[in-house]
Amino acid sequence: MNNDVYDLIVVGSGAAGLIGAVVAAREGKKVLILEKLSKIASKLKATGGGRCNLTNTLSNEEFMSRFGRDGRFMQDALNAFDHKKLTEFLSGIGIETHAPDGFRIFPTSHSSQTIIDGFANELERLGVDLKCEQKVEHLLTDNGYITGVQTENASYKTHNVILATGGLGYPTLGAEGDGYNMVNTLGHTVTDLSPAMMPLKTKERWQENCRADTIAKVELRVDLKKHKKLHAQGDLIFTKEGIRGPVVLDFAREVTPLLKKYNEVPILLNLTKGKNEEQIREHLKKVSLDTPDKTIVDIVHTLLPLPLSQELCKLAEIDGTLKYNKIEGQKRDHLIKLLAWTPMTVTGHDGFKMAMITRGGISLKEIDPKTMQSKLIKGLYFCGEIMNLDGPCGGYNLQWSFASGYLAGQLKN
Incomplete structure (x- = not known):
């Protein structure tokens, strides 16, 4: 067991996990990110063919409607962090954005590497610990409370975990459904999973x-x-x-x-x-x-x-x-x-190997939309694609990842 005790451990370094880590660290929390691949944000790098359509200019109401009947679940997350607040946040870490067609918002560089570099610099500035090639296998709990995580060769103590492991799309970029397996053993319901955006x-x-x-x-x-x-x-x-x-x-x-x-x-x-x-x-x-x-x-x-x-x-x-x-x-x-x-x-x-996103995920009934915290396990938070909520093309799913990650990172127990 690693003797360090973290205020927060983030499992996964996609858009949702990165922003969750930054938000917590800015509040003075001691944060660790565990990423199973050798680099952070591999799927984010591939988003939009590498151009990275971050979000879009729709109102929150219209944005939610595009997700169907479950779209209202994201109301608190969007109120906390909509597309305007996302672009302000990104500007604050040196990433400028624009909407060349008046709808879709991109980094002005039209390169996802710009986003990754901006987050990497901010993580370093905040002193966030980052460990790559660390695959989390189990979430450790005691009487319904998070106590830590277990990787292939180490364990880490914490009272808060953000599970940002994504779905099953693009397994070559690290999506293998790890998070679904972890929460199943804790009693969470995972709906039927289908490949989407393909x-x-x-x-x-x-x-x-x-x-x-x-x-x-x-x-x-x-x-x-x-x-x-x-x-x-x-x-x-x-x-x-x-x-x-x-x-x-x-x-x-x-x-x-x-x-x-x-x-x-x-x-x-x-x-x-x-x-x-x-x-x-x-x-x-x-x-x-x-x-x-x-x-x-x-x-x-x-x-x-x-x-x-x-x-x-x-x-x-x-x-x-x-x-x-x-x-x-x-x-x-x-x-x-x-x-x-x-x-x-x-x-x-062609199955999940060609799917940009996953349809299905952890049941929304078991997640508090005001905090993204599990209703079953205290200190366990979810964000991004791992939840049973997906939208169309056009920056919807990435905005949802950022918004849910932002809300989760506030650690409202």
């Missing part, structure tokens, strides 16, 4: 010929009777095996749990920027009248990239070289329906 595989193969273009403002919907309300909107890219792009990353968090239940999930894609059947019909008719020499593929190409236009004509069993008025009515109707809502079938994904 590309999806489809049964169809026609999309292989449409990989050159990004399709903007696509709407995706689940085509299952009980789940028709599930939808997302954004840019889409077709791949050899299925679909990806920002809209798919958002949509995957809804689809991956359904795949466990149904094995296949039928979806519908509006690829025509929200146009309905009547609007599409009018558009095709107008273009054919204005330019009577255009083939049907050329006319559809006024709405979509050429390869996609060709494939949708094939799906409607239409000869792409025909003029609009030469196509029989039934096939023309079929094409218009396909343009309004193109059906595809999601059949799988």
Whole structure:
């Protein structure tokens, strides 16, 4: 047993753990961070392709709504540390930020290394102890109180632990579900875990010929009777095996749990920027009248990239070289329906190795939202992805990590 007694031990050095450590240390607490990898913040470094979309400019109310029915859980954390307070905090440790599109907030360097360096310097300034290559295996307790942690080769004393071990996404960056195992043994409930924010595989193969273009403002919907309300909107890219792009990353968090239940999930894609059947019909008719020499593929190409236009004509069993008025009515109707809502079938994904976040986690019912402290174990705090709360792309999950870590670091017993 290490004889030093810490006021706080932080397990994990992602965004949530780092800010929790800084907040506690600024209050004069003796803090130790234990990180199982050789460097801090490996997953943070990879966030947003290394550009690090930190947060966004939404109001707290709108921000919470994007997390669904459990979003209200984060109200106290956001009140304590919203996007404005995050950017002020970062500025205070030498990290300037901006919102080039008026919504997503990045470091002005557009490099996650800037964030990591800023935190590393602040930890050093505050005298926080940092031990890398230290994998915590057990949380030590006595009569419902935290007493310390046990690593592979040492144990450390404390009365407060922040568990910031993240989820299961990107195991190569250290996410192995360590925290879930630790809290299970203490009586905490961990919900079903599903990979989220990832590309999806489809049964169809026609999309292989449409990989050159990004399709903007696509709407995706689940085509299952009980789940028709599930939808997302954004840019889409077709791949050899299925679909990806920002809209798919958002949509995957809804689809991956359904795949466990149904094995296949039928979806519908509006690829025509929200146009309905009547609007599409009018558009095709107008273009054919204005330019009577255009083939049907050329006319559809006024709405979509050429390869996609060709494939949708094939799906409607239409000869792409025909003029609009030469196509029989039934096939023309079929094409218009396909343009309004193109059906595809999601059949799988690459699992947690490609998942940016995890859907599911420690039950929110067992966590005090005012402090992030466990309702079962005194002195045990949670923050970030380990909890059963996840949001879409656009800085949502990182802001939640920072806000929950900030609140946990205040150690309100």
